[in-house]
Amino acid sequence: MSTISDLASAGSSSAQNNAASQSISANYDLFMSMLTTQLQNQDPLDPLDSAQYTEQLVQYTQVEQQIQQNENLDQLLVQMKTQNASQFVGYIGNEVTALGDKAILADDEAKWTYVAPQDGKVQIEIKNSEGAVVYREEVDIKEGDGTYKWEGTTESGSKAADGVYSISMTMQNELNQPFEVSTNITGVVTEVDFTQGEVVLRLGDLEVPVSDITKVKQV
Template sequence: MSVTDSTSGPSLKDILANSSKKTTATSNDGLAAAANSKTGKNELGKDAFLQLLVTQLKNQNPLDPQDNSAFVAQLAQFSSLEGITTLNTSVNNISSAFGSSQALQASSLVGRSVIVQAGSAYVDTSKSMTGSVVVPVSVASSTVTITDKDGKAVKTIDLGSQPQGNASFVWDGTNTAGEKVEPGTYSFKASAPIDDKPVDLITYLPATVNSVTVSQTGGEMMLNLANMGTIALSKVQTIGL
């Protein structure tokens, strides 16, 4: 008695055909999913990159698998992409914080008195004004000559001998005759003999901050001084009350 197997099974040809169809469908599905995973700006994001990488691994040729060096290179590219994205976010946050800090600084400086390097200043002669002179080396004598807007000498202050450093001077708003002069813009010229030659010295004078200009591009903050124009914050020597 013979037994005959009547069950009909798939042929090798059918198996290979079905496998090819399944692989193609899987590949298309993975690519479609990756294509649909966008950042909203029609460009590939990190999620789409990972989906493309996984799809590539799923559909690699078993007889010729993905080269290890190429795989590592793709992972390195993904790490670089992630790092650049994080760095951009951090830089944007720092930029925003810097802008807020500048705005806060600006609001606190308006109305304050500052000491800046200048040759002239607006002086309210009803009260005394204090300035300073930079003395590069020790000198036996030094003077500060004050002139009005017309170039007429109003008063000369004798500072005497001074060591190297900063020398302060006070003007009470009077002329040589001891009379009060009108408020206005006055020039201050300091000089001292160095090596038997008269040398002009740098003067620092007070000014009031009227307003502040904050850069929109991350540049330096500029102070708008009363009757003295504009000066960078880095040029300010002292900020007073």
Template sequence: MEPDTINSVSVTTPTTSTSSVNSTITSDFDTFLQLLSTQLKYQDPLDPLESTDFAVQLATFSGVEQQVLSNELLVALGDTLAASSVADMANWIGTVIRAPMPAYYDGDPVTIAPNPAAISDKVELVVSNEDGEEIERSEIPVSADPIDWSGTDEYGIPYEDGVYFFEVVSYSEGEIILQEPAQVYGEVQEVVSEGGQILLVLDGDVAVASSQVSALSAVSQ
């Protein structure tokens, strides 16, 4: 397979800055001082607050602010590590992965690793389109060997280009014993960081988490 798009690595630059955090803390501290001044102004002169009470309030505020600052710094650190992970996985671009995911069909056969239940006596491959409509259901060998889905109907007419979903249904004595998404092969076009995880993007904008990849190989020439 030859890549037909420009490969790229998307890295999200951390947006949390130390200056913004410091600005927020300064603003909150000013607010706290105003509240403290108001408390002193309107306290009961016959029963004033003890100095130890002020010390406790200051210590509590300081502890909360330190926790907020720590959380902000941890978020920034997480963003930095995520960006680093994306860069480290740049060498996955252009390789072929196998994962439980849909595939983009553009006229070329889609390679599938069915992996049915070992005790099954019948296995079906169910194909659905992007709208979730079942378009094909066919019996396949009771084997984990890869197979090619031709992408054509019973008359040999190709289906429309688009994203298709594949499911392997295993039967034993007429009963379904396993039904799960099929493992599909596809070439990585892009690596992105989103929601704290690394996503691999393939043809048709199909995205799969790197943690779901079960095999990785070089592109066949």
């Protein structure tokens, strides 16, 4: 049979999650009932030590205090999330630039911006949403900021369907070692999503973590 001390110890460890804290709160009456029964049925020749009795009460009190602290912390987090939500909603309707390799092909055009660390040739590879390569080419680019536009033409010469496509841009350094050129995407924010842990901005069909945003422009 579980002792009062066992019950309090178990409650202390389980208070780390919400379900357990609810269970501990619900068992308060059980705790007091067990304590009362233990006092009523103690051996008169060997009564319950007052120090032990006090220790058991302290254990349960500490658990309840921890539950209260967790509840207060949860309330604080909710307030912070609400404040952050109002802040991020301000992105809606504005144009943002973010790190990313995806862009939307529409009206025979998809475009990406990039920052090239050097002049040279770059290998372009474009994939569809299923990861299949639909287009490749080699172009010359200059050091600094630039924009690459794709008209939706595939390697077979047909037109790719509208949708989301990703790009990779590969150059070689002076030691002929390949490296990726970082790309950016630009679009107008249509929605803010708070359901994925990190705040995500939607640019039409594109999803961009707010941590990847590098520039915001009022439209």
